[in-house]
Amino acid sequence: MSAVAAATASPHVEADYFDGRQARAHRVRAHVSGGQLYLRGNGIALAVPLAQVQWPPAGQRGARLAHFASGASLQCADGAAWDAWAAASGLEASMVARVEGSWRWVFGAVAALVLLVGSLYVWGLPWLSRGVVALVPLSVDEKVGEVALESLPDGWLEPTRLPADQQQRLRAAFDRAVAAAFVPGEAPAYTLRFHKSGLGPNAFALPGGTIVMTDELVTLVAGREDAIVGVLAHELGHVRHRHGMRALVQVTVLGAVSSLAFGDFSGLFAGLPVLLGHAGYSRDAEREADGEAIRIMQKAGVSPEAMVVFFERIGAWADEKAAGKAGRKEGERKPEPGQAREESLLGIAFSSHPADAERIARFREAARAMPTPIGR
Template sequence: MSASDNPLLVDYFDGLSTRAHRVSMRIHEGMLQLTGPDLFRQVALNKVQWSERTRHGTRCAHFVDGGLVQSLDNNHWDDWLKTQQLGEPLVVRAQQSWRWTALATCVLLLVAVLGYWWGLPMAARALTPLVPASVDRELGQRTLQAMDEKWLHPSQLDEAVQARWRQKFDEATRQDHSLSPQDTGHPYPAIQLHFRHASIGPNAFALPDGSIVITDELMTLLQDREDVLLGILGHEMGHVRLRHGLRSLIQTGLLGVVSSVAFGDFSTWLAGAPALMGHLAYSRELEREADDIAIAFMRHNQIKPSVMAVFFQRLKAGRPSGEELGIAFSSHPADDERIARFMAADLGDPAAP
């Protein structure tokens, strides 16, 4: 007996009423045939949508006009499909296997991890040049305003000291030719130094609009080492020139968008972007890029990069044991790694920038 001579008893619904027609279903010359006491119908196999096999669900086959056939016995239905060589797709078989499901879960987790560590940074790097400079200005201004309202206080430094440092840094930047706007593909915002008193301790951080905030505590910590202070400002200038603030925000935003697709609305993130900017931690890759800019900046100003070791030593001596304190609330590479990098640059190591 051929496969086409092996009928299966099913219920047929025409899509117009709830009445079930008990019919025999068989396949003949590429057509699905339904035969009953008062019914005969043929449907091309490529117009039939077979339901996926589930553990408890009733098996069905749907037609484009709304009709369907329904199994009377799931086991008989599954066996009949096999005899008709209408086996299940690999995806359906995989869904029924715990081993395949476990493997798919592991692959999904791996893709998620790789996407987080490599995919998001690459996407943020590609998207940043597409964002107009006006966004940097608006974001920086709003962030500084929000931080002034919550964490920062007017500087207690003498106005003459502040003015002298603004002039000194302006002269130092004019000596630096390590990175031009043509290298980065966008014009630089004008650097503006802002001095603030804050409870965050000796710190400095850069905002996308070119604002660099320096705390009074950092000025006090390095009041006798202007060369080190210039190195720190060069590091923050690197964040500005490479648009690290915007890149990090885009990366965080992409993560929020991806999460929103899976878990819900992301309008809250958009509304809180300026506040998020204040807490944003740069990746270690971005910190290393900013260190490279600082090294070049110091070299052009006849400052040995190795002097930055003084900064890390004083920070370590002045903070409680186990407490990490870094510039701009950031996830910096370990102090020892950064010191070694600045020392290598001082010694002319060809591997250093």
């Protein structure tokens, strides 16, 4: 059979050809033969290798559009006619086209993307932040901590009302605990500040070693030195492991990625110092700081059971505050312990912390593991 006869006998379809240079369509008849796509029309006579054609998936609604490697394209308004011709010609859509036309593939791709993004957020970002912070000198932590402290809103921190002798006793108790827990020269530098605050009973650490404890927290635990030592040891854990700087790196990376994805870099860096002043740490960072508190307390001979007092009292305070804020009517059932929490709590009582029950169990277990002094 001659080439002309073969071309006449081959299945064909009417379509519009666009050369990729002009918007004008050229009406052509398309057929496949010998690994080539032939296009014939008024002033058009082309042979395009099938390998250079990206075929549309069959079964989709609307027109069919095939793309050529040269930038040209072939469009057929009659999807059914195109599909019948493609099937008769033995044509298959490209893998990309088949994926785009399959809801299963699309759903799978979206699920894989979500899994990838989630994995990067949960494991990749913390790993990156550790690596970046390891390269940052401690002097940067100090500067960032200073800026963060200065950037806290007016009225958050007021001069302490604690008696000077009480402040001195608490400082001395914590200093002794740190000295017992670290080899001389290896303890992280820290500065302890007492403040009356509208934040309520709380404590938080800033990069560079500034640890803030509110008068309200001291009052909440009735001035118990062992509980104060435990809370401060927890905050020193944040300082030692540079959790504040790691959180800053993570927020910066997330902000940069969001800005790249959605635009608008405005305010990205301007808000970071303030963010450091009131952002909670991740649950993993909190568990790490709890571990540091346990270690320091055990080394200093202070029972970690003292932290249970803190958690129970801060929990009761938060529940009472949340219930009052909600305006519970007389006779309404009170929330279960730990059910309601003040969302704006900072530092050690922040809502991103592990559940109180988990932490209480850990400190109680650590207390049981301490050796009992002879004579008791």
